[in-house]
Every structure is written in structure tokens, then in C-alpha cells.
Amino acid sequence: MLYRETGQFKISYAADQSxxxxxxxxxxxxxxxxxxxxVVPWIANEYMLxxxxxxxxxxxxxxxxxxxxxGYAGQxxxxxxxxxxxxxxxxxxxxxxxxxxxxxxxFLLAGLVAAxxxxxxxxxxxxxxxxxLAVATLASQFFLLWLFNKVAWFYNYNSSGTITxxxxxxFGVVVTGPTATAEVxxxxxxxxxxxxxxIAKNLVRGRIGRSWMAVRDMDIAAEIIGIRPFQxxxxxxxxxxxxxxxxxxxxxxxxxxxxxxxxFSINESFNVLFMVxxxxxxxxxxxxxxxxxxxxxxxxxxxxxxxxxxAMPIDLQKHIEIMLFGSMIIFFLIVEPHGLAxxxxxxxxxxxxxxxxx
Amino acid sequence: xxxxxxxxxxxxxxxxxxxxxxxxxxxxxxVFDEVLLEISGVSLSxxxxxxxxxxxxxxxxxxxxxxxxxxxxxKSSMLNVINGFYHPQQGTITYKGNVxxxxxxxxxxxxxxxxxxxxxALFRGMSTLDNIMTxxxxxxxxxxxxxxxxxxxxxDEEIVHREFAEHIIDFLExxxxxxxxxxxxxxxxxxxxxxxxxxAAEPELLLLDEPMAGMNVxxxxxxxxxxxxxxxxxGTTIAxxxxxxxxxxxxxxxxxxxxxxxxxxxxxxxxxxxxxxxxEAYLGVGHG
Numbered sequence: 001m002l003y004r005e006t007g008q009f010k011i012s013y014a015a016d017q018s019x020x021x022x023x024x025x026x027x028x029x030x031x032x033x034x035x036x037x038x039v040v041p042w043i044a045n046e047y048m049l050x051x052x053x054x055x056x057x058x059x060x061x062x063x064x065x066x067x068x069x070x071g072y073a074g075q076x077x078x079x080x081x082x083x084x085x086x087x088x089x090x091x092x093x094x095x096x097x098x099x100x101x102x103x104x105x106x107f108l109l110a111g112l113v114a115a116x117x118x119x120x121x122x123x124x125x126x127x128x129x130x131x132x133l134a135v136a137t138l139a140s141q142f143f144l145l146w147l148f149n150k151v152a153w154f155y156n157y158n159s160s161g162t163i164t165x166x167x168x169x170x171f172g173v174v175v176t177g178p179t180a181t182a183e184v185x186x187x188x189x190x191x192x193x194x195x196x197x198x199i200a201k202n203l204v205r206g207r208i209g210r211s212w213m214a215v216r217d218m219d220i221a222a223e224i225i226g227i228r229p230f231q232x233x234x235x236x237x238x239x240x241x242x243x244x245x246x247x248x249x250x251x252x253x254x255x256x257x258x259x260x261x262x263x264f265s266i267n268e269s270f271n272v273l274f275m276v277x278x279x280x281x282x283x284x285x286x287x288x289x290x291x292x293x294x295x296x297x298x299x300x301x302x303x304x305x306x307x308x309x310x311a312m313p314i315d316l317q318k319h320i321e322i323m324l325f326g327s328m329i330i331f332f333l334i335v336e337p338h339g340l341a342x343x344x345x346x347x348x349x350x351x352x353x354x355x356x357x358x
Numbered sequence: 359x360x361x362x363x364x365x366x367x368x369x370x371x372x373x374x375x376x377x378x379x380x381x382x383x384x385x386x387x388x389v390f391d392e393v394l395l396e397i398s399g400v401s402l403s404x405x406x407x408x409x410x411x412x413x414x415x416x417x418x419x420x421x422x423x424x425x426x427x428x429x430x431x432x433k434s435s436m437l438n439v440i441n442g443f444y445h446p447q448q449g450t451i452t453y454k455g456n457v458x459x460x461x462x463x464x465x466x467x468x469x470x471x472x473x474x475x476x477x478x479a480l481f482r483g484m485s486t487l488d489n490i491m492t493x494x495x496x497x498x499x500x501x502x503x504x505x506x507x508x509x510x511x512x513x514d515e516e517i518v519h520r521e522f523a524e525h526i527i528d529f530l531e532x533x534x535x536x537x538x539x540x541x542x543x544x545x546x547x548x549x550x551x552x553x554x555x556x557x558a559a560e561p562e563l564l565l566l567d568e569p570m571a572g573m574n575v576x577x578x579x580x581x582x583x584x585x586x587x588x589x590x591x592x593g594t595t596i597a598x599x600x601x602x603x604x605x606x607x608x609x610x611x612x613x614x615x616x617x618x619x620x621x622x623x624x625x626x627x628x629x630x631x632x633x634x635x636x637x638e639a640y641l642g643v644g645h646g
Contacts, residue, residue: 013520014513202508206516207498210484214492217481224441224479225559226467226496235502282483 003351019201036190041183049182050255056295057189058250063275063287064200065243070273071281072204073236074216075125079118079137080272082144083241084248085264086114089154091249092163096156103168103175103253107192111245117144118241125233141269145261164258176253185254192250196243201284203239212236213282244272278332280339289340293332297325388611390418393452394563394595395440400449402435402619409435410446410619417563422589422596424610426603428639431616433599434476437565440597441473442466454562468496472561474552476568476599482541486551489540490526493558494519526554529591530584546577553584557592564588566598570605578602582609607631615639 003024010016020026044053062080069075090110094101121140128136148154155163167177174180175188203209211232214222219229252259271294279290301321305312312320336343395417402410410432417423425433438444440451442463451458453469472493481489498519504512527533530550535543540551549569556564569585570578582605588594600606606613607627615623615630617639623630630636 013517013524017516017520199506202506203502206505206508206512207495207500208502208505210488210492211495213484213488214481214495217483218479220443221475221479221481222492223463224467224473225493225555226464227492228462228464 003348003354005352017205019205033194037187041187044183044186046182049186052296052299054182054186054189054255056291057186057193058247058255059272059275059291059295060288061193061196061250062244062247062272063279063291064197064284065240065247066272067276067279067281067284067287068200068204068212068243069236069240070276071283071286072209072216073212073233073240075122075233075236076130076134077137077237077240078134078266078269078273079121079140079144080244081264081266081269082121082141083114083118083244084251084268085144085148085261086117086241087111087245087248088252088259088264089148089163090114090245091253092165093154093156095166095168095253099166099168103170104188104192107246107249107253110249111242114245114248115238115242118237118244119234121241122234122237125237126230138266141266145264148261162258162260163252165253165256168253178257189250189254192246196246197284197288200243204284208235216282274329278329278339280341283339283341285344286339286341289344293340297328301325388421390421390611392419393417394419394454396452397436397440398450398452400436400439400446400451402432402439402444402446408619409444410439410616412449413616413619413621414449415614415621415624417595417597418612419562419595420589420593421611422585422598422609424606424613425597425599425616426601426606426613427616430618432619433616434567435619436616437473437567437597437599440466440563441471441565467559470560470562471565472556472559472563473565474549474556474567474569476571478545478548478552480540480548480552480555483539485537485539486532486543486554487520487523487527487536489551490523490554490558491519493555494522496559523558526557529557529587530554546573546580549573549577549581550584553581553588557588557594560592561594564594564596566596566600568599568601570600570602578605585609 003022005022008021008023010021015021020029040053041049062084065083066077066080069077087107087110090113091103091106094106094109095103098106117140121137124136125133149161152161155161165176165178167174167179169175170188173184175184204212211222211227214225214227215229215232222232223229248264251263256263275290275294276287277290278293279288280286298321301324302317305317332340393416397416398414400410400413401408413432413436425436427433435444439446442458442461442465445460453471481492484492498515500512500515504510508516527536530553532547532550532554535547535551540548543551553566553569556566566585570581573581585596585598586609589596598606598610600609610627612625613623613627613630614621615633615636617635622635622639623633625633
């Protein structure tokens, strides 16, 4: 009853084009952001931050990146893990070579390198579409991981072959490395994700997003009205890889602390793709929902038996968890093939009429 | 033919009477002398299949030019040649005085050629407004960084083009479906949105591939009115393919007839209607 737009008239195109045209949405988002920035770091415990919230943010970032490519530009990619690895290893090289460099700047530069790599691996999209393109992007996944394993320069010739986040400070606070607190890492990750989610939203509602969607929906018609398909696809690959690269850097430097190439295996690529599909193709909000689903569900399933006082052998629990996880994915895809974002949209539609639906 | 048009013509009849016995065409006084697009000796084949052979005709600035012919005559191939999808093996295309080189379709768009498709080619996942806004893409200049901020010049630009898109939405009377995803719209409205998207590019030459295929009489009348209005108000040159002969004869200033990839007639609707080759192509050869 509270959620309705009655009486909210748009008198300018600018107002009509805003991201949240309904005032209640704006209040909700503002409240959620205030809660995430100001309240969560104080009330959440170490486990909550480290096991749930930080990975949620990082995978949201990667899912946004992949959603730009798959959901908006319609180019199926399985190279996410590879592009994330580029971001992580480049940040490592940058921050060990230039210890004074601000770590955020290192993230962004690493993201740019990932964008360049994505650009190169996007070239096959000129000729190949759909599943075949997905197979072609697998090349980037395997080649990049092989490269980072094989060439010792990327991990500074250390004997273990892992990259480790060194302690780096920002405004006098330790942001990365073993001494950085979870609260700080959470806040940094949240800031990055919020800024880049807004940028992604701006991109998709403007000229660039429209040309992506045009290429996705009907590439012939897109070319007829003057869109250059190749440049448009390459730009989608570059920007998507930028997001994935920054997410990969965050994965190592704000969450795991140290990692091998194993952290960016093909499984991660599939995980991020599942997030995008379950969350909703072509929806920024869906990227968050999908990440929350994939990151949160296993944790929920692990902990749920204990809440009900049911104790069971750990291996049985693990198997039940996997089975439930799989069946829930299938359930969601059958109930709503357009993802959680679409469910959310339907709920909002219903809420507008509630309690007087016609 | 639209009802209003019929009455307008019958009203004009008494004035036209003394001048001659020829039946009045859509606008008898229209004169076109500036050639916008000239096609000369164009031949196109796919392997052994000849789609067009040695076709020559021109399209003048400001006219409505119809391309007709039986199925498989090469009409759609002709449009595809004009907007750069196909590259003819022989012949030249002169557009606005320049002989065209081999190029991609997006170049044609930049030079002011827009088109609609026989089977609708809208962006199904986008709203009507977004579809029409894509027609404005070529006119939008702001780069990646401004777009990322969606603020200042990028937003101003967006609003300027939104105003133009709204102008087109008004013109085509599709205000109510502005924010509807086009995949959900009925066929007739989708055709109209597709016309809107082509118009948003402010084309000089508008190619319409069977704009009225599969429509009922009322929808055809609406579409005919829009085509006449576009030609009238925006001065857009129009080349259209259409199978409904009564509409073709009423709308167009000149008609070119193709059959088996060859041009068999070219002229005003009356000349074409009287041409024996055309009658033969459409009705078959008389025996006995």
C-alpha cells in the first residue's frame, strides 16, 4: 500500500530517465546503502564479513562485468576466470614493483590491462556467435592460467608459485595484507562495487548500452542503423574484462590474501556465469541477486541443520548440500527463466496494485 | 488507399478533368528532377543463382518510388544492394553524386539511408522508446567517460535526442506503448515502431521492405497515411516494396517492375499498369 507511484508526476525527461523513477525505491536504496556503509561494519562479526559479505561483493563485481558482456551485448563468454587472474596478477606485479602506488590505483591499472587482454580475446566474436564463441573464450581461460603458472616473472620467482597480498596502507589504514581488518577490507570492497555498479548502470542506459543491446537482439538491424558491430562487441569485451580484472584483484587482495592460479579455475568462470543467469541476464540488480544466491546458498545450507539442532556426518551434509544446490538452481530456472531480477520486478508490479489488484 | 485520400481525389477530380483524360495519380503536379540515387547496370548473383541482372533505374529526391514484381523477382536483393548488404558483381551505384565503393551497411546509415525489414527486425528485448533511440545513435557523440558519468553533456545530449524521439512517437501515435518491450507488441504496432526507428535516423532515403505485409485493411490505411506524411512533412525520399497493387499505384510517383532479376518496366503507375510485359509477368501469357 505504501509502495505506489500515485501522485508522482514526471515533468522533465531527466526525471523520467532516472534510474529509480519511484520515490520509494530511492528511499529504499539510500537506506540500504547507509546501512551497508555505516551499520554493517560495526555489527557484523569476522565470520560474517570474511565468509559472506566480502565474497558477495567481489563476485557481484565479476557478475556485473560478465552481465555487461553476456546479458547486454549478448556475447557468451567462459573466460571470466582468466580475466580475473589477469587483474590479480597485474595488481601483484604493480604493487610489488611500486610499493608506494595507491592500491586502488593498482586495481584500476590492472583492470585496464585485463581490458586489453579481453579486447584481444574478443576478436573471434567478429565471426563466431553463441556457444561457439563460448568455446573460443575458453581459450583465454586456459591460456592465461597456463601463462601465469608457467612464467615465474608473474609471481616474482618465489618458490611457492603463489601471489600474496602485501600490507598496503591508504589514509593511514592498512587495507590489504594479513594485518588488514575485515571491516576495512569490506568497506573498501563495498566502495569499489558501489561506484562501478553506478557506472555500469549509466553505461547500459545510454548510447553504449543501447548499441550493445541492439547487437544482442538483432545484429543485422543494428548495423543497418549505423552501429559498427565489431567495435561494439570489442568494447563490451574490454569493459567486461575490466570489471572482471578488478574483481580478480579484489579477490586476492581484499579477501583471500594469497592465491594460486587454482583460485581462478574454470569453476570460477562457470560460477560467475551461473550468477548472471540465475540473477537475470541484462540486469545490474540481477548480478547482485545472482551473486548473493550462489555465494549465500551453500553457506545457508551448511549452517541450516545446526540451527535446527540436527547433527549429521559432515560428508553426508556436504552431499545433501550439493544436491539441494543443484535442485534449487533447476527449480529457479523453471519457475523464472529470466532470473531473480525478473521475480523482483514482478513482485514490485504486484506491490503497486496491492491490496487492490484488478 | 485511405478513405480520406479517396475523397480528396474525387474532390480534385473536376479540376483535373479539363486537362486530360489520364486518371489522376496520387499527386499529379509533383515534379522531380534531382537524382538522389542512380543504379546502373547492376548484376548480382550468388554462385549460379542470378538475383539481379543488368538492372538500371534512378530514385529522385523527394519522390516515392515503388519496386514491385512477383515473388523472387529480386526486389529485396535490390534493397540489400542499395544499403550495402550485398555487393553487386557488376554495375555502379551513384548516391548523391558519388560513385559508391564497396562498403559495410553502417556506412550507408551514416550517409542517410535507413530501412525497415520484411520480417520485423526490431530489438525485441528493448522498449519502444529505446528502439527509437537507437535510431539516434549515429547522432550521439559523447564518449565512454561521459557516458559512464551520465552527467553534464552526456545527459543533455540524451535529453535532446529524447525530445526528437518523442516527436516521432507523437507522429506515429504510439505514445501509449512508449515503455512497453517491443517483443510483447502486436504485429501492426511492431511495424510502426520499426518505421519509427528508421525515421529517428532522419534519413534522406528511406527503404521500406513490404511495410504493409500481413496487415488488415485498417492497419494498411494507417501505414499508407504515415508513408505519405513522412514524404510530405520530412521531405524524405522513399523507396518501397509492396505487393498490394492498389496501394502501390496510389502511393508512388514512379514504379519500377522487376521479374526474374530483370527490369521489365519503369514509369508512372499508369504507364506501368498498361505495360504488356507487366501484365504478362503478373497474370501469365495469354494462350489462344
